[in-house]
Amino acid sequence: MTLIQATGLTKTYRTTNAVKGIDFTIEAGGCVGLLGPNGAGKTTTMKMLVGQTTITDGELTLFDVPVSKLSADERGRLGLVSQDNNLDPDLTVEQNLQLYGRYYGLSRDEVAPRVEALLDFVQLKEKRNDSVRALSGGMQRRLVIARALIADPELVILDEPTTGLDPQARVLIWQRVLELKKQGKTLLLTTHYMDEAQRLCDRIIVIDGGEILDDGTPKELIKRHVPTQVYEVNKPLPKALEDDLSSFEADDLGDSVQVYVNDPKQLFEKLDHPETQVRLHRPANLEDVFLRLTGRNLREGA
Amino acid sequence: MKLISALLLRQFLVWRQLWIGSTLTNFANPALFLYAFGFGLGSMLATVGGVDYLSYIVPGMVAYSILFSANFDTTINAYSRFQVQRTYDALLATPVRLPHIVLSEILWAALKALVNGAGVLLVAAFFGGVDSLSNALLTLPLFLLGGLVIASIGLMFTSLAKGFEFFSYIFTLWVTPNFLFTGVFWEIDRYPWFIEYIAYALPLHHLVEATRPLLLNQPVDMGMFAIHVGYLAVLTAVATAVALARFNKRLFD
Numbered sequence: 001m002t003l004i005q006a007t008g009l010t011k012t013y014r015t016t017n018a019v020k021g022i023d024f025t026i027e028a029g030g031c032v033g034l035l036g037p038n039g040a041g042k043t044t045t046m047k048m049l050v051g052q053t054t055i056t057d058g059e060l061t062l063f064d065v066p067v068s069k070l071s072a073d074e075r076g077r078l079g080l081v082s083q084d085n086n087l088d089p090d091l092t093v094e095q096n097l098q099l100y101g102r103y104y105g106l107s108r109d110e111v112a113p114r115v116e117a118l119l120d121f122v123q124l125k126e127k128r129n130d131s132v133r134a135l136s137g138g139m140q141r142r143l144v145i146a147r148a149l150i151a152d153p154e155l156v157i158l159d160e161p162t163t164g165l166d167p168q169a170r171v172l173i174w175q176r177v178l179e180l181k182k183q184g185k186t187l188l189l190t191t192h193y194m195d196e197a198q199r200l201c202d203r204i205i206v207i208d209g210g211e212i213l214d215d216g217t218p219k220e221l222i223k224r225h226v227p228t229q230v231y232e233v234n235k236p237l238p239k240a241l242e243d244d245l246s247s248f249e250a251d252d253l254g255d256s257v258q259v260y261v262n263d264p265k266q267l268f269e270k271l272d273h274p275e276t277q278v279r280l281h282r283p284a285n286l287e288d289v290f291l292r293l294t295g296r297n298l299r300e301g302a
Numbered sequence: 303m304k305l306i307s308a309l310l311l312r313q314f315l316v317w318r319q320l321w322i323g324s325t326l327t328n329f330a331n332p333a334l335f336l337y338a339f340g341f342g343l344g345s346m347l348a349t350v351g352g353v354d355y356l357s358y359i360v361p362g363m364v365a366y367s368i369l370f371s372a373n374f375d376t377t378i379n380a381y382s383r384f385q386v387q388r389t390y391d392a393l394l395a396t397p398v399r400l401p402h403i404v405l406s407e408i409l410w411a412a413l414k415a416l417v418n419g420a421g422v423l424l425v426a427a428f429f430g431g432v433d434s435l436s437n438a439l440l441t442l443p444l445f446l447l448g449g450l451v452i453a454s455i456g457l458m459f460t461s462l463a464k465g466f467e468f469f470s471y472i473f474t475l476w477v478t479p480n481f482l483f484t485g486v487f488w489e490i491d492r493y494p495w496f497i498e499y500i501a502y503a504l505p506l507h508h509l510v511e512a513t514r515p516l517l518l519n520q521p522v523d524m525g526m527f528a529i530h531v532g533y534l535a536v537l538t539a540v541a542t543a544v545a546l547a548r549f550n551k552r553l554f555d
């Protein structure tokens with residue numbers, strides 16, 4: 001079943017072309033990642049889906065309905081974990097959830113058991129009567145996730161769920177996201193963390209400058225864009241390699257060079273003391289795909 | 303309707319945490335004015351057009367508390383929800399749409415202003431400034447309309463505001479003239495002609511003129527009454543429409 005279909009989807013803010021005519025389809029089930037550096041147009045795409053901003057051009061349907069024509073009930077099948085923790089600071093943790101449920105048109109009695117279950121799900125039971133101002137960044141993020149789930153949506157959109165969190169807090173959120181996947185919800189997630197995308201997503205749409213650069217499973221993307229093995233060779237490079245560097249795919253990292261090969265023999269022929277000259281060996285990953293596709297290192301871009 | 307009542311519930315829950323402070327300040331201010339002007343100035347003037355001065359200023363004092371309360375809720379408070387707390391963004395990710403937000407902001411501010419205004423009427427009655435209690439009850443729907451007009455105009459200002467500084471201009475150029483030049487303390491014909499004309503344009507003038515004969519137990523000129531009420535209703539509609547259009551542009555474009 002097709003949940004989301006975008007055709008020539010375009011968004012222009014006054015003068016900024018944030019999304020430039022993109023096409024994609026998202027089927028029910030699994031987790032799709034929208035991966036791209038800051039300013040790529042990820043949030044804008046999500047806002048168009050959710051109805052927080054209008055579409056400038058093209059078409060976008062959700063549940064086979066153009067997003068501008070969604071009924072209240074159809075909107076209720078969607079939950080957003082927004083990039084900003086725009087929790088209601090005038091209310092307690094529990095009230096944030098209760099009222100959000102009411103905004104979905106749920107009755108007080110319908111909301112009550114869900115609030116309990118969700119406080120449990122995001123491990124915030126002891127904080128229920130605290131002001132949201134008193135929560136740590138990770139707790140606020142978990143509350144935003146719980147809030148998005150209050151109407152038990154089939155589609156959950158998560159905009160950078162772990163940006164700015166410490167490693168423990170990130171792991172906790174990953175667990176919750178994987179749990180949602182297990183429950184059979186469809187997830188659409190944006191991130192600029194490769195490890196997050198690789199860990200959580202079944203399919204990745206790489207986006208930069210408002211355009212889709214590629215779309216596939218993490219494995220497919222790696223296979224399509226980079227040789228399988230990565231060797232980091234210390235500088236100064238051995239003469240043989242230096243002279244023949246142009247025949248390899250390589251990135252200069254400053255005091256070393258990262259060389260990509262499918263067949264290590266090719267590289268080792270050029271090295272006289274591999275054990276000291278090779279600093280690091282690893283399989284190629286999404287980060288390498290990214291470098292190839294966007295021509296920049298995401299971690300710096302962030 | 304369900305969604306608007308959910309939004310009103312949110313405002314109510316927030317208000318409930320702070321209601322004592324909020325209610326006291328909203329009462330205390332006009333009550334002090336009533337006392338100071340009613341007894342202070344009133345003892346010098348004795349009567350205005352045959353009416354005891356304290357009674358004369360009661361409608362203006364109620365209107366003033368409504369002006370203050372409804373304006374504050376829909377300007378500083380609403381702007382902080384809109385731009386600082388980003389509450390509107392969070393709401394727009396749910397089935398709640400912009401008209402629900404705009405209507406609930408205005409409705410809540412008007413209801414709260416009415417409660418505050420009714421409180422001032424009570425204080426005035428206690429001081430002996432209300433001649434007819436049954437007529438005072440009749441003015442409540444008018445004061446609700448007054449709250450609606452001030453709230454919708456306040457929200458219109460918010461939809462235009464680029465920062466909090468804007469609201470200090472609003473205070474000086476909107477709230478103060480409404481308070482001072484619209485016949486709260488004396489008839490506006492004492493002012494030069496241009497101020498008189500400005501007063502005709504200001505909603506508080508019409509609110510005070512519409513409620514004063516009722517509160518003073520005087521005959522009501524139905525033609526004038528209809529003009530006052532009609533003008534307030536039209537202003538409410540226009541300001542609400544402008545607020546909707548501006549928010550629409552700022553939030554969705």
Ligand SMILES: Nc1ncnc2c1ncn2[C@@H]1O[C@H](COP(=O)(O)OP(=O)(O)O)[C@@H](O)[C@H]1O
Pocket residue numbers: 013014016017018036037038039040041042043044045
């Ligand atoms: N409300 C807005 N008004 C004007 N420009 C915006 C607005 N929101 C985003 N942009 C611009 O649109 C581009 C895409 O932004 P965004 O969708 O937030 O990217 P991402 O979420 O991938 O970081 C950026 O250049 C950003 O500056």
Ligand SMILES: [Mg+2]
Pocket residue numbers: 039042043044083159160
């Ligand atoms: Mg973003």
